[in-house]
Amino acid sequence: DAKTTQPPSMDCAEGRAANLPCNHSTISGNEYVYWYRQIHSQGPQYIIHGLKNNETNEMASLIITEDRKSSTLILPHATLRDTAVYYCIVRVGGGTSYGKLTFGQGTILTVHP
Amino acid sequence: SAVISQKPSRDICQRGTSLTIQCQVDSQVTMMFWYRQQPGQSLTLIATANQGSEATYESGFVIDKFPISRPNLTFSTLTVSNMSPEDSSIYLCSVAGQGSIYGYTFGSGTRLTVV
Numbered sequence: 001d002a003k004t005t006q007p008p009s010m011d012c013a014e015g016r017a018a019n020l021p022c023n024h025s026t027i028s029g030n031e032y033v034y035w036y037r038q039i040h041s042q043g044p045q046y047i048i049h050g051l052k053n054n055e056t057n058e059m060a061s062l063i064i065t066e067d068r069k070s071s072t073l074i075l076p077h078a079t080l081r082d083t084a085v086y087y088c089i090v091r092v093g094g095g096t097s098y099g100k101l102t103f104g105q106g107t108i109l110t111v112h113p
Numbered sequence: 114s115a116v117i118s119q120k121p122s123r124d125i126c127q128r129g130t131s132l133t134i135q136c137q138v139d140s141q142v143t144m145m146f147w148y149r150q151q152p153g154q155s156l157t158l159i160a161t162a163n164q165g166s167e168a169t170y171e172s173g174f175v176i177d178k179f180p181i182s183r184p185n186l187t188f189s190t191l192t193v194s195n196m197s198p199e200d201s202s203i204y205l206c207s208v209a210g211q212g213s214i215y216g217y218t219f220g221s222g223t224r225l226t227v228v
Contacts, residue, residue: 043219
């Protein structure tokens, strides 16, 4: 699975959009981009995933560049409860195919009042 | 998505002893995964457990230290054997659901402290 690079930490004001970048320059054509987050003392929570098109769900939006070498997770209106470690992961297959997830160090997002 | 019940949620154990962690899923799943998260660190995969076959261990993890059982499609156990303080970590199980569009679901973890 391709390696990802994320900034170690970011800050965001409550109510503003949080834009979390991820570089995955060695991504292969059949690898998806997944985002998970881990709120303190809990198991990781799935947020969103995509292959090449931009995706949006009730939690976030995922913007993938045309060359697929980077992506941005957008939390449109961050709240204090969005303070967590955010992990960007690339791996083969989508939601219905199986295999391990390899976690990097992630980005610690702190949302402040 | 699947719902995972992981037990115990936390434990304090004496060095040299063993602890078995249970992971129960509310639906049948093909693959189950066990992770370790050391203090202040990211998650590291220990092994992948498929029903009816031996678990597949990642580099640096061995069966004698972390034996895994997978007796059916809804249950798995991870044993941490002959524990030392370095085994103090959060241990998490995860599943990839059949036909799920949500990717992978994680349990809430077992916080282990070895004294």
